Amino acid sequence: MTTAQYTLTICGLTAIAALALLYTNENVAKRVSQLLHPQPAIVAATPAAPTAITVAEAVAEETTHEAHPTVGSSKQQQWVTDWLSKRYRVASDAANMLVSTAYMTAHEVKLDPLLILAVMAIESGLNPFAESPVGAKGLMQVMAKVHHDKFAEVGGQQAALNPVANIRVGALILKDYVKRTGSVEGGLKTYVGAADMESDSGYGSKVLAEYRRLKQVAKGHKVPTFTPPAPPAAIVVSKPAEADVKPAAAPAATPAPAEAPAAEVIAGL
Numbered sequence: 001m002t003t004a005q006y007t008l009t010i011c012g013l014t015a016i017a018a019l020a021l022l023y024t025n026e027n028v029a030k031r032v033s034q035l036l037h038p039q040p041a042i043v044a045a046t047p048a049a050p051t052a053i054t055v056a057e058a059v060a061e062e063t064t065h066e067a068h069p070t071v072g073s074s075k076q077q078q079w080v081t082d083w084l085s086k087r088y089r090v091a092s093d094a095a096n097m098l099v100s101t102a103y104m105t106a107h108e109v110k111l112d113p114l115l116i117l118a119v120m121a122i123e124s125g126l127n128p129f130a131e132s133p134v135g136a137k138g139l140m141q142v143m144a145k146v147h148h149d150k151f152a153e154v155g156g157q158q159a160a161l162n163p164v165a166n167i168r169v170g171a172l173i174l175k176d177y178v179k180r181t182g183s184v185e186g187g188l189k190t191y192v193g194a195a196d197m198e199s200d201s202g203y204g205s206k207v208l209a210e211y212r213r214l215k216q217v218a219k220g221h222k223v224p225t226f227t228p229p230a231p232p233a234a235i236v237v238s239k240p241a242e243a244d245v246k247p248a249a250a251p252a253a254t255p256a257p258a259e260a261p262a263a264e265v266i267a268g269l
Contacts, residue, residue, distance in 0.1 A: 076218045076219075076220075077099060077100070077103060078096075079217050079218060079220060080099055080114070080117065080214060080217055080218055081095050081096045081099045082095075083214075083217045083223065083225060084098075084099065084117065084121065084126060086225045087121075087225040088121065088125050088126045090126050095126065097163070098117075098120070098126060098128070098139065098163065098167075099113075099117065101163060101164055101167050102116045102117050102120065102167055102171075105164075105167050105168050105171050106171065108168075109168070109171045109172055109175055110175070111171050111174065111175045111178075114211055114214040114215055114218060115174070115184070115207075115211055116140075116167065116170070116171050116174070117214055118207050118208070118210040118211035118214055119140055119170065119174060119188075119191070119207055120139045120140055120167070120170075121210050122203070122206050122207050122210055123136075123139070123140055123141040124138065124139050124140070124141055126139065127139070128161065128163045128166070129161060131161075137160040137161055137166070138160050138161050138162075138163070138166035138170075139163055139166050139167055139170070140166055140167060140169075140170025140171075140173075140174075141170075142160060142166060142169050142170050142173065144157040144160040145157065147169060147173060150169045150172055150173065151165065151169055154168060154169060173191065174187060174188075174191055175187075177190040177191050181195075184208070185204050185208075188200065188203060188204040188207050188208070189203070189204055192204075
């Protein structure tokens with residue numbers, strides 16, 4: 001366990017350093033992108049073999065019989081990376097690192113990677129160094145003090161800004177809430193700290209809207225990137241991570257989002 005913690009910490013620190021360089025130096029990001037991901041290789045990428053199916057995909061096929069991106073599908077993953085990179089103005093290699101981590105984490109915790117990415121997008125705009133006034137940190141705006149038990153397994157609370165650790169802990173929290181409430185909407189409402197409130201101030205609708213867009217992107221459909229994303233600050237300022245932590249302000253009532261079956265994004269329920 002100690003070795004695993006050290007390994008994860010080292011990987012996270014390396015990711016932080018790489019992301020910082022890519023975020024601050026556009027020229028370096030472009031050169032790295034050209035070296036690591038030449039355009040012809042991306043265009044010519046072939047779909048993954050039919051046997052390379054994640055648990056999340058298997059659940060989606062059994063429940064909705066719809067195609068779903070797989071961890072092994074480099075083409076679908078590249079579509080998602082390119083779209084998020086343009087939409088949130090993130091260097092392509094930084095976006096690729098975040099998307100790859102989200103897919104690998106989703107495979108491990110058995111949660112739809114596109115839902116994880118949708119939460120990351122709405123919470124932080126894919127900024128791994130984001131921090132709210134109430135202490136929510138990182139890509140998925142996790143309250144490290146509240147979820148110290150989960151962070152203990154990935155290097156402690158100081159790992160909250162470690163992209164790898166943050167995505168993993170956030171995904172575990174989200175899966176637990178979806179499982180506990182029995183629906184994606186309920187899970188998102190609890191995740192944003194509005195479990196005991198009538199409304200989540202539109203948070204669930206924003207995440208599910210982004211989730212639906214990502215699903216279309218993953219299928220190869222052309223989805224506009226100019227739709228203004230939701231400002232993460234308006235969400236995280238009033239965001240406690242647990243139902244027993246009171247939010248900063250009571251949100252106004254908004255229409256409930258369209259229902260999304262939990263079986264589409266979580267396995268083993």
